[in-house]
Amino acid sequence: MERKYTLLAIFLIVLALGLVILPKKNELKETDPKALLSSVVEKSRYLTVDQITHRIIENDPTLMLIDLRSADQFKIFSLPGSLNILTDSLLTRANMELFNQPGKDKILYGNADLMAEKAWLLCSRYALNRIYVMKGGMNEWFNTFVKEKLLTGTPSTSDLDLISFRKAARQFLIGSGETGNASATTPAIEKVQVIRKAPKAAAGGGC
Amino acid sequence: MNHFVKTNSLWLSFLGLAVIIVVLTFLFRPLSAHYQTNAKESITLMNDPTTEIELKDLSGKQLIDIRQEELYSQGHPLNAINIPIRQLLDKESLQLFDNLQKNNKEAVLYGNTELQATAPVFLLRQLGYKNLKLLKGGINPTNEFIPPAPAMTEVSVVDTSSIHQKTEQTQIAPTIQKKGEAVIPVRKGASAGGGC
Numbered sequence: 084m085e086r087k088y089t090l091l092a093i094f095l096i097v098l099a100l101g102l103v104i105l106p107k108k109n110e111l112k113e114t115d116p117k118a119l120l121s122s123v124v125e126k127s128r129y130l131t132v133d134q135i136t137h138r139i140i141e142n143d144p145t146l147m148l149i150d151l152r153s154a155d156q157f158k159i160f161s162l163p164g165s166l167n168i169l170t171d172s173l174l175t176r177a178n179m180e181l182f183n184q185p186g187k188d189k190i191l192y193g194n195a196d197l198m199a200e201k202a203w204l205l206c207s208r209y210a211l212n213r214i215y216v217m218k219g220g221m222n223e224w225f226n227t228f229v230k231e232k233l234l235t236g237t238p239s240t241s242d243l244d245l246i247s248f249r250k251a252a253r254q255f256l257i258g259s260g261e262t263g264n265a266s267a268t269t270p271a272i273e274k275v276q277v278i279r280k281a282p283k284a285a286a287g288g289g290c
Numbered sequence: 291m292n293h294f295v296k297t298n299s300l301w302l303s304f305l306g307l308a309v310i311i312v313v314l315t316f317l318f319r320p321l322s323a324h325y326q327t328n329a330k331e332s333i334t335l336m337n338d339p340t341t342e343i344e345l346k347d348l349s350g351k352q353l354i355d356i357r358q359e360e361l362y363s364q365g366h367p368l369n370a371i372n373i374p375i376r377q378l379l380d381k382e383s384l385q386l387f388d389n390l391q392k393n394n395k396e397a398v399l400y401g402n403t404e405l406q407a408t409a410p411v412f413l414l415r416q417l418g419y420k421n422l423k424l425l426k427g428g429i430n431p432t433n434e435f436i437p438p439a440p441a442m443t444e445v446s447v448v449d450t451s452s453i454h455q456k457t458e459q460t461q462i463a464p465t466i467q468k469k470g471e472a473v474i475p476v477r478k479g480a481s482a483g484g485g486c
Contacts, residue, residue, distance in 0.1 A: 086294075090301040094308050101312040116323040116417060117379050123409045124375050152446070159450050170336055174329045194446045196405045201336045204409045208416070209329070222441040225448040 112210045122207055129218040132227050133245065135190060136252050139163055145186055151193040151202055152221065162192075162224070163256060173202055174209065182211045192217035192224075228253045323379050326418030335415050343398055343423040345435050351423070352390060352397040356407055365433035375401075378410055387419045400425035404438050 114122075122128070138146045139162060148165040150157050157167040168178055182189055189206075191199040191214065199216045206214045217224070228249055238246065295302065327335060335341070343351070353370035355362050362372040373383050390397050399414075401407040404427055411424040427437040441447050 086298060087301055090298060090305060094301070094305050097305065097308045097312060101308075101315060111329065113325060116325065116413065119413060120375070120379050120410070123413065156446060156448075160448060171333060173333060194444045194448075195442050197408050197442075198444050200405060200408045201412050204412050205329075205332055205336060208325070208332070208413075219441070222447045226441065229449075229452055 114208055114210050119204070119207055123204070128203055128214070128216050130190060130215050131218055132224045133248070135162075135217055136224070136228065136256070137248075140252060140255055145188050147181075147184070147187045147189045149189055149191045149202075150221075151191055151198050156194070156221075160257075161221075170198060170202060173205060179209075179211075182206060182214070188213050188215055190215045190217050192220045195220045195222050229257065323384060323417045325416050327416045332416050336412065341411065341415065341424050342426050344426055345437060348398060348425075348435075350396075352395055354397050354399045354422075355429070356399055356401045356410060357429070361402075361431075364431070366429075367433070367435075375406075375410055378414065387414065387422065391419060391421050394421070396421045396423055398423045398425050400435075401428055402430075403428040404442065 135146075135148075139148075146164070148162050150161045150165040150167045151170055151173075152161075152167070154167060154169070157165070161167070166181070168181075172178060189211075191202050191206075193199045193202075196216065196219060199220060203214050203216050219226075231246075231249065353367055355366050355370045355372045356375050356378065357372070358374055359372060362370075366372065371386070373386075377383055387397070399407045399411050399422060404425065406428065407424055411422055414422050425435070427435055430436050
């Protein structure tokens with residue numbers, strides 16, 4: 084009888100050793116690497132600086148801007164409503180809760196694309212949804228809205244609308260903030276004259 | 291001994307079966323990718339400056355071109371291997387990365403731009419391939435390596451002197467400015483009749 088128990092014990096030990104070759108269980112939910120690679124190939128995570136600025140101006144309640152730059156750079160200038168999260172603390176419990184907020188589009192940006200791209204990958208690995216990257220980062224935003232990229236060729240109506248929007252957005256977001264380049268192309272705003280109608284004389288009556 | 295086998299044949303069969311299952315599972319396990327780093331280690335990898343490699347340091351490294359096959363066939367460095375992004379986690383690719391790692395050989399991934407290879411390299415490094423590096427820059431259509439433009443790196447080009455952070459200013463809604471139209475305020479006319 085004892086031998087049988089010994090053999091049973093050996094049997095269980097051998098099966099337990101089999102568990103060693105199984106992958107470790109992770110506390111956080113993870114996306115399969117192949118699925119993550121497919122997401123990398125897709126470009127739907129990128130939003131342009133124009134799209135984001137439009138949503139800032141519209142006070143879009145679903146917008147959550149995450150500035151990944153250093154605290155110093157964030158203090159000097161950042162997009163309105165941005166939260167400063169350093170990459171070191173990207174996956175802390177508090178920040179994970181923040182990223183898990185339902186109904187919010189989390190837009191990551193750094194100075195360029197590289198840091199935001201890596202942060203996006205890490206967030207996507209941990210199955211966080213609605214994570215986007217501001218294409219070009221703060222450098223692109225600055226070049227677009229403050230330095231004003233020059234358009235080549237004859238601008239179309241949509242180009243002119245875009246230029247007009249960018250000028251207005253610059254004024255809205257950073258006040259005057261005009262560079263030499265910008266002021267040269269900004270037309271003077273015509274003064275709106277208010278013409279008041281003279282009040283008509285009372286038709287008559289009274290005591 | 292024969293007596294032992296005869297009396298415990300059932301248990302011995304179970305034991306033998308378990309051993310066979312474990313050995314076969316190990317031998318024929320699918321070669322698939324699994325994360326080898328936890329969240330903390332991944333963040334360390336994310337900020338690891340040794341991941342990136344300069345153009346001048348490419349000698350002796352295995353080049354891996356992650357562009358589409360068509361672009362690769364139009365021109366590529368002599369010793370570069372083409373593995374398009376979608377195929378980076380295929381069995382053959384993982385075998386190649388395993389072999390490179392076993393032989394302590396570093397490989398450098400590159401694409402059209404540094405951005406194209408950034409996420410794939412970061413993903414592969416999280417899968418345990420620490421010998422894979424990212425090229426600073428990319429390759430242009432004329433088959434020349436190009437360094438990244440300053441605005442494409444994480445160096446700030448924001449000229450803060452030209453930005454006046456808005457503080458007390460009144461915000462002006464960015465609507466399209468219309469030309470000076472006459473605004474005629476409509477006023478209620480005076481009452482037509484009297485009364486006390």
